Amino acid sequence: MTQPEVNLLTETCPSRTSLARVADKWTAMVVIALGSGRMRFGVLRTMVEGISPKVLTGTLRDLERDGLVARYAYAEVPPRVEYELTALGRTLHTPLRALGSWAEEHIPEVLAARETYDAFR
Amino acid sequence: MTQPEVNLLTETCPSRTSLARVADKWTAMVVIALGSGRMRFGVLRTMVEGISPKVLTGTLRDLERDGLVARYAYAEVPPRVEYELTALGRTLHTPLRALGSWAEEHIPEVLAARETYDAFR
DNA sequence: CAGTATCCTATATGATACTG
DNA sequence: CAGTATCATATAGGATACTG
Numbered sequence: 001m002t003q004p005e006v007n008l009l010t011e012t013c014p015s016r017t018s019l020a021r022v023a024d025k026w027t028a029m030v031v032i033a034l035g036s037g038r039m040r041f042g043v044l045r046t047m048v049e050g051i052s053p054k055v056l057t058g059t060l061r062d063l064e065r066d067g068l069v070a071r072y073a074y075a076e077v078p079p080r081v082e083y084e085l086t087a088l089g090r091t092l093h094t095p096l097r098a099l100g101s102w103a104e105e106h107i108p109e110v111l112a113a114r115e116t117y118d119a120f121r
Numbered sequence: 122m123t124q125p126e127v128n129l130l131t132e133t134c135p136s137r138t139s140l141a142r143v144a145d146k147w148t149a150m151v152v153i154a155l156g157s158g159r160m161r162f163g164v165l166r167t168m169v170e171g172i173s174p175k176v177l178t179g180t181l182r183d184l185e186r187d188g189l190v191a192r193y194a195y196a197e198v199p200p201r202v203e204y205e206l207t208a209l210g211r212t213l214h215t216p217l218r219a220l221g222s223w224a225e226e227h228i229p230e231v232l233a234a235r236e237t238y239d240a241f242r
Numbered sequence: 243c244a245g246t247a248t249c250c251t252a253t254a255t256g257a258t259a260c261t262g
Numbered sequence: 263c264a265g266t267a268t269c270a271t272a273t274a275g276g277a278t279a280c281t282g
Contacts, residue, residue, distance in 0.1 A: 023148070029129075040264085049132040068231075077262090114188075202244060
């Protein structure tokens with residue numbers, strides 16, 4: 001009863017670190033992209049426009065570490081590496097895809113609000 | 122047919138700017154906090170532990186500009202200012218709250234995955 | 243009380259170039 | 263091809279002091 005309503009907002013709450021990691025622009029885009037299925041590094045790089053190899057690598061590493069993405073490296077020349085959402089990753093895809101859909105659906109209202117706001121300052 | 126499957130990931134897609142804004146740690150926490158209802162700056166500051174006044178102000182400004190939060194300032198001394206999700210903001214609260222719930226529900230798996238990953242490097 | 247003003251640092255992001 | 267290595271920079275974030 002004396003607990004805060006939303007533990008998630010507490011500094012000591014472990015899930016907050018997870019939210020911080022997951023509530024991130026690049027993470028969201030990569031996970032949404034991977035929602036289309038297993039794909040190679042290069043394809044991912046093309047899909048998520050404007051992402052640098054360094055950032056993509058870092059994002060994928062973090063996702064892999066958290067058990068959200070699986071990495072498959074084939075011993076071929078030239079190398080071939082594929083990434084795929086894990087079962088856990090797919091559970092994350094749902095809310096992130098929902099967030100993406102929100103952005104797509106409400107962008108007109110957001111843009112309109114920005115114009116109104118900017119017009120007054 | 123020649124369109125990419127996910128426009129959202131395109132650099133020229135306006136909704137991508139919105140996703141970038143909304144897929145953010147502080148934004149998520151503030152919107153989740155405001156899900157509890159209209160509240161004062163100070164309360165918000167206490168709820169979202171560790172947020173500095175500067176960051177909270179900035180986050181609220183951005184949300185206000187995008188039409189997601191309404192600001193109510195009362196001409197009193199000392200000043201009293203309250204913030205509340207707008208109708209549009211409440212539509213955003215749903216997917217963000219879902220993301221928060223995901224973090225809460227799956228944190229054990231995430232932590233376990235991290236341990237396994239770190240054990241090997 | 244609700245911010246704003248400052249100052250400073252960490253980290254994220256970018257842009258390439260380079261290699262197994 | 264799939265990264266890693268580097269270098270440079272911007273910008274977010276943090277700490278704090280100050281004021282209408």
